[in-house]
Amino acid sequence: MQAKARPVSYQGGWTAMFMNDADKHSAHIHYSPTVNTSLGYKLEYWRDGDFTVNAIQMNNLLKRWNKKGSQANIYLKSGLGVAYSDAGDFDGETDPAGFVGLAADWENRRFFVSYENRYTEAGDIADFYTQSARVGITPYIGEFGDLHTWIMLQADHKPESDNTLTFTPLIRMFKGVHLGEAGISDEGDILFNYVIRY
Amino acid sequence: MKHIFLTLFLIFCISPAFAAEKDVVIKVNGMVCDFCAQSVLKIFSKEEGVTDIDVSLDESTVSLNLEDGATITDEKIAEIINFSGYDLVEIICIQ
Numbered sequence: 001m002q003a004k005a006r007p008v009s010y011q012g013g014w015t016a017m018f019m020n021d022a023d024k025h026s027a028h029i030h031y032s033p034t035v036n037t038s039l040g041y042k043l044e045y046w047r048d049g050d051f052t053v054n055a056i057q058m059n060n061l062l063k064r065w066n067k068k069g070s071q072a073n074i075y076l077k078s079g080l081g082v083a084y085s086d087a088g089d090f091d092g093e094t095d096p097a098g099f100v101g102l103a104a105d106w107e108n109r110r111f112f113v114s115y116e117n118r119y120t121e122a123g124d125i126a127d128f129y130t131q132s133a134r135v136g137i138t139p140y141i142g143e144f145g146d147l148h149t150w151i152m153l154q155a156d157h158k159p160e161s162d163n164t165l166t167f168t169p170l171i172r173m174f175k176g177v178h179l180g181e182a183g184i185s186d187e188g189d190i191l192f193n194y195v196i197r198y
Numbered sequence: 199m200k201h202i203f204l205t206l207f208l209i210f211c212i213s214p215a216f217a218a219e220k221d222v223v224i225k226v227n228g229m230v231c232d233f234c235a236q237s238v239l240k241i242f243s244k245e246e247g248v249t250d251i252d253v254s255l256d257e258s259t260v261s262l263n264l265e266d267g268a269t270i271t272d273e274k275i276a277e278i279i280n281f282s283g284y285d286l287v288e289i290i291c292i293q
Contacts, residue, residue, distance in 0.1 A: 010237030011281035035281050066228025066285040068258065109230050109255065144253040148232050174233045197236060 022189030055081025083122035095123025
């Protein structure tokens with residue numbers, strides 16, 4: 001289960017992701033015309049900054065290592081669109097927006113590690129850098145078709161935030177084409193993610 | 199009595215347990231996650247002549263049952279495994 005549930009799907013595959021955490025709510029729907037690329041629409045609402053980003057997002061699989069019993073990936077994620085602020089100093093302002101970041105992961109059937117960073121630029125409304133990492137372990141190794149359960153710890157680093165470093169223990173469960181995650185950060189913020197693949 | 203035994207024998211022989219042997223077994227590398235391996239199921243299920251697909255994460259294999267008379271080329275299998283995001287290791291055809 002690669003970084004944020006595989007930003008590039010199988011060739012011809014659709015994926016819909018709905019993410020909610022301490023900072024934002026987001027929806028991302030993408031299509032993979034090739035096994036190395038996905039193209040989709042990304043909607044983000046950043047709560048603290050009270051701004052929305054609508055963007056076209058492209059994900060590129062830069063490198064994959066398929067080994068016996070493990071897989072590792074490096075992805076480039078980038079988006080271009082428009083940011084709109086509906087409160088604060090920039091109430092009613094619309095600016096061009098873009099973001100770019102790298103994501104990497106490694107997993108076998110017992111352990112999982114991932115890292116992801118991103119720089120976001122939205123004109124006067126916002127510009128910031130974030131990075132996050134995850135480690136995970138599954139208490140049991142399920143076969144294909146079983147309900148799979150992972151216990152994970154996510155660390156988020158936001159240099160420009162009041163809480164620079166936060167930790168979120170979470171549970172990831174998936175079966176078939178459905179994947180859900182739920183957790184609570186050490187700041188008491190709820191994480192809830194859902195992904196479906198077509 | 200002989201007919202009853204014969205009938206039971208025939209039912210037993212054509213039951214799913216005895217029909218479980220697959221026509222093609224494909225060994226792949228990188229298939230460690232159920233959620234991602236759904237891709238294999240989705241792409242092979244679109245393939246004409248494939249009647250059943252079994253994925254084993256334990257064995258790192260994809261096993262196919264084909265319709266009588268149907269064939270699937272090694273090139274097609276390699277392409278599908280590649281489109282699914284994995285590396286093909288070996289194709290074993292069961293006669």
